[in-house]
Amino acid sequence: VDTESGLPDQMLRFSSFLMLQLVKESRRIAGELGDEDLRATHLTVLTCLEQFGAASQKEISDRLRIDASDLVSLLDDLERRGLATRRRDEQDRRRYQVDVTPAGRKALRRRLAMAERLNDVLLAPLDAAERTQLHELLTRVHGYHEARRTTG
């Protein structure tokens, strides 16, 4: 009886299940890399602000699919550490203008480099061509679902 080794074959048949396992593995690797202070969500918010510029919480929430109510404490974190700022939008005082600070951009650089290392560790068994191939396939799938989201 093959009582050693891994997960059930019936689950491993599903790419979606494999991706779930690899996401978990990524979290383990992130833990080993000492990745505590800034979480992936913080990082995503900062990259969003850097790439698309200052935005309201609603805009960030919609774009990143982060729940608006969860975004509150995330931005509290970032503000407390001086990595992002909230100021009232004077054209529409219901909104904040959220922006990234210079310190935020710096922290972003550092953490993106760490993400790069994580990705390297995760994809260690693949050569460059295979990584590209994997990334291309994942991008196609993701793009397809993103398109469905906006167009219906």
Next chain:
Amino acid sequence: VDTESGLPDQMLRFSSFLMLQLVKESRRIAGELGDEDLRATHLTVLTCLEQFGAASQKEISDRLRIDASDLVSLLDDLERRGLATRRRDEQDRRRYQVDVTPAGRKALRRRLAMAERLNDVLLAPLDAAERTQLHELLTRVHGYHEARRTTG
């Protein structure tokens, strides 16, 4: 300014990030397919019992990387629905022998078919060859990390 469309490019560069997004997308699809009653974790436990036979909670926990304390309530669920059973291991009364029931196997079939549909929806934009390619790459990466786990 490209103020429409999706996630920040700096994050989309990482296959690990794309996989996280696709896992989330899978959960959304599962929700749409009316996938409430039996969660992925329940399913994984049942397939584990079916493939490897009755086992102690520790064995299940180790194999599936589900936390032993979380497994308690999972098995409570399965037992309550008559899908699995716990009986004391009389050779070592610290342990239970956990096993899947006929009803559990039946529920398993039904839910695996649903997982198949989920996978189809998720990978809709890929043709058969591309799905195989993706699955093969994911399997290689997963196998690599699983091997590292056991051998050090």
Next chain:
DNA sequence: CAAATTTCAGGCCAACTGAAATTT
């Protein structure tokens, strides 16, 4: 007035820690 934005209170699940109880 209704609608939008932010915020809070609270729910759930998954991952974890620490400690108890029982048995070896």
Next chain:
DNA sequence: CAAATTTCAGTTGGCCTGAAATTT
């Protein structure tokens, strides 16, 4: 006695609902 197994209590993060406060 120490170690293993199961269980419970409690924390955290991510995702969710519902409702409040403010502003449009």
